[in-house]
Amino acid sequence: MTPERWRGIKTIFDAALELPSAGRTAFVEASCEGDAAALAEVQSLLAANDEAGDFIEVAPGPPPDKEYSTGFSIGPYRIVQVIGEGGMGMVYQAVRVDDLYRKLVAVKVARRGFNDSAAMRRFETERHILAHLEHPNIARLLDGGTTVAGQPFFVMDFIAGTPIDEYCDAHHLDLASRLRLFLTVCSAVQYAHQNFVVHRDIKPPNILVTEEGAIRLLDFGIAKLLDPEDDSAGATTSIVQMMTPEFASPEQLLNEPVTTASDTYSLGVLLYILLTGHRPFLFKSRMPREIWDTIREAEPRRPSSVVVLSERTATGRDITLPIVADARAIRPGRLARELAGDLDTILLMALRREPHRRYTSVEQLANDIERYLSGQPVLAREDTFSYRAGKFVGRHKGAVAAAGLAVLALAGGVVTTSWEARIATRERERAERRFNDVRRVANSLLFDVHDAIKNLPGATPARQLILTRALEFLDNLSKDAGDDRSLQKELAAAYERVGDVQGQAREAHLGEPEAALVSYKKALAIREGLVAGSPGDRDARRDLVPNYGKLSDLLMAGGDSAGAMEYSRRLLQTAEALAAVPEAGLADQMRLATSYLDFGYKLGMVSGDLPNGVANCRKALRLFDQLVQAQASDKRLLRAQSIAMDRTAELLGKEEAGRAEALGLRQTGLGMKRKLLALEPLNTDYRRLVAWGIFDLAALLEKTGDREQARDGYRSALESFRALAVDDPANAQFRKDVATAEAALRPH
Structure with missing residues (x-):
């Protein structure tokens, strides 16, 4: 061991000794920054120190917690090994050995001597929280009970995974892949927030990624249930000691009220590390007080600036630009350029010191990342000089x-x-400020406000008003914008969204297809002009894909078969070109799958070419299968896959030989839609998808001769359609759905 490395280890050891034992584990893990050898060395020093302390202790303490050795049973679970130790207890890998099932699990056992303490209350709170959280990316609670010694325990899924930062580096994930993985983390945290739970300890060791790429959020040990009537939501002293300071928000360190904004801050630190390999702050030492003071007083470093620096961790590990770039599969010279601009702004907004100036929710942070990935303008804005100057003064x-x-x-x-x-x-x-202020308002209406209400019951008239106002703003701005490409992109997006509300064939709309056609063509004219002006702008080409698809759908619904097929061909050609280049990402592959489906479905339904139609739909299904394996928790992907099954089934069901396969696809697709609805029961899009899934399955059953089950299905679908129409009476599509189901139930 080099002298420099020993000094780093000793610094961490000395700092850990200043903390109560309950807070040491988290601090040491964070300080060692993934250096397993350094972590083992510090833990060994701490253990030796504890043993020396015990040697001179007069009064005996409680029995040691490590008495549960390999082979010991806790209820029906046999201990395999210790896998973790925290302030509240031990975590063991175990296996269930009775006749119910045999599987590896994680068993968390409360420390002895905590029966009347705040720690025991936290243990019970964690068990209570896990019992009420059902999300594919949150480790599940399986069981619970009390040991023969009277210690409470609970049992969770055992996750064989790697901390998210180590996983990303080991697999050389590029920035876009890291952002998509991070979006899955956001989904889990947002779900917890919707259930009034703040995690309070978001950091890489608590976010594991399996070899299959599945995310699991762990350790709600210091999580808090939000109480709307409780203003004293700050952390107790013991909670502060258990936090990992580098990931804790300023309000947590100041013992101020904790809200969901605290998790947003911690997610910002996590994303900063995933994208840059560095920490947002440069700490002069590893002493807890130094870390706390820096976070509370200093400004986080700009990500695009920090990646070019060479730094050394407390354990002597080098962080250099070539090392960081290699782990992100990018040339060193490009990394800072990729981070500059939107990613800088997103990260720095999430890391603002004042909670009210961060993103208002994790969902808003995730939406901005999705906008970045799809080439849309982000809503985050740079901190103003006047604000920062005022704080400095x-x-x-x-x-x-x-x-x-x-x-x-x-x-x-x-x-x-x-x-x-x-x-x-x-x-x-x-004048520039006024221009930018109006532009921000328009984009907020267009993306944030509209998307927040889009799938709420009764939202159609409000959507129309919001989008019309946004379009007016952008139309006026475009007169003074000259050749501002970004503004032209925003204007095209506004026209497209207005068209969606006016008469998009597959979504809730006002029943104005002619007006929708005009809006879509305006959007297309702008976008084709942008592509002609800059053929290398891949984002501009990507925007053509949904535009072609919606025009094709609208023309198909209006009986213009030739026009529908022409736009569908353009859609497929554009998507194939986007997916053919080496830098194509998951979103490009998803566009390609959707394009195969669109073209195949229309070949069968419009042109009557069933064999080629089914062949293209099968291409789409195979591609969706691959995409879902890579991103199993992406709700948009699952929705698209279920629709691909429906459309393939519709073509197969036209001939008797294909109906058995069609029936299986219909049933599988309906099951997927029901899972989506279970995650968001009020989502009108999912409600309508499930209703149509039931209706289409009934129609196929009727073709096979099972009229009794078919009528049951029609009645169930009609009930759902009527409920949607009552919730949103202005929605012409919902009224049409009701009429379709009523017609199916009439004798014929």
């Missing part, structure tokens, strides 16, 4: 006053000559 009034006098003295000689120029500059800046 507040912290350093004396120094600023002295500096101000000196600046005034120096400036006196140039005031007169610069006055007129400053007035002109000020007016120009004011």
Whole structure:
């Protein structure tokens, strides 16, 4: 061991000794930053220190917690090995050995001597929280009970996984792949927030990734149930000691009320590390007080600036640009450029010191990342100089006053000559601010506000109003924008969304297909102009894909078969070109799968070419299978896969020989839709998908001669359609759905 490495280990050991034992494990794990050898060395030193302390202790303490050795049974679970130790207890890998099932599990056992303590209450809170969380990316509670010694325990899924940062580096995931993996983490955290749970300890060791790429969020040991009537939601002293300071929000460290914004901050730290390999703050030492003071006072470093630095961790591990870039499968010279701009802004907004100035929710953070991935404008904005300057003045009034006098003295000689120029500059800046403010409002209406209400019951008239206002704003701005490509993209997106509300064939709409056709064509004209002006702009080409698809659907519904097939061909050609290049990502593959499906379905339904139609649909199904294996928790992907099954089944069901396969596809697709609805019971899109899944299955059963089951299905679908129509009476599509189901039930 080199002297430098030993000094780093000793620094961590000395700092850990200053903490209560309950807080040491988290601190040491964070300080060692994934260096397993250093972690083992520090833990060994701490264990030796504890043994020395026990040697001179007069009064005996409680029996040691490590008495549960390999082979010992806790209820029906036999211990295999210790896999973790925290402030509240031990975690063991175990196997169930009775006749119910045999599988590996994780058993968490409360420490002895905590029966009347706050730690025991936290243990019970964790058990209570896990019992109420059912999410594919959160480790499940399986069982619970009390040991023969009277210690509470609970049993969870055993996750054979790797901390998310180590997984990303080991698999050389690029930035886009890391962002998509992070979106899955956001989904789990947002689900917890919707169930009034704040995790409070989000960090890589608590987010494991399996070899299959599945995310699992663990350890709700210091999580908190939100109480709307409780203003004292801050952390107790013992909770603060158990936190990992580098991932804790400033309000957690200041013992101020904790809200979901605290988890947003911790997610920001996590994403910062995933994208840059560095920490947001540079700590002068590993002492807890130093870490706390830095987080509470300093500004996080700009990600695009920090990646070019060479740093050494407390354990002597080097972090250099070539190492970081290699782990992200990107050339060193490109990494800073990729981070500069939107990713810088997203990360720094999530890491703002004041909770109310961060993203308002984890969902909003995730939405901004999705906008970045799809090439849309992000909603995060840079911190203003005036705000930061005001905060600086507040912290350093004396120094600023002295500096101000000196600046005034120096400036006196140039005031007169610069006055007129400053007035002109000020007016120009004011106009630019107004322009950007209106643009931000329009985009907030277009993306945030619209998307927040889109799938709520009765939202169609409000959607129309919101999108119309956004379009008016952008239309006016475009007159002064000249060749501003980003503004043109926003305007095209606005036209497309207005078209969706007016008459999109597959979603809730107002029943105005002619108006929708005009809006879609306006969007297409802008986008084709952008592609012609910059053929290498892949994001502009990507925007063509949904535009072609929606025009094709609208023309098909209106009886224009030739027009529908022409746009479907353009859709497939564009998607194939986007997916054919080496840098194509998951989203490009998903576009390709959707395009195969669209083209195949229309070949069968519009052109009557069933064999080629089914062949293209099967291409789509195979591609969706591969995509779902890579991203099993992506709800948009699962939705698209279920629709692919439906459309393939519709073509297969046209001939008797294909109906058995069609029946299996219909049933599988309906099961997937029901799972999506279970995650969001009020989502009108999922409600309608399930209703149509039931209806289409009934129609296929009727073709096979099972009329009794078919009528039951029609009645169930009609009931769902009527409920949707009552919730949103302005929705022409829902009224049409009701009429379709009523017609199916009439004698014929």
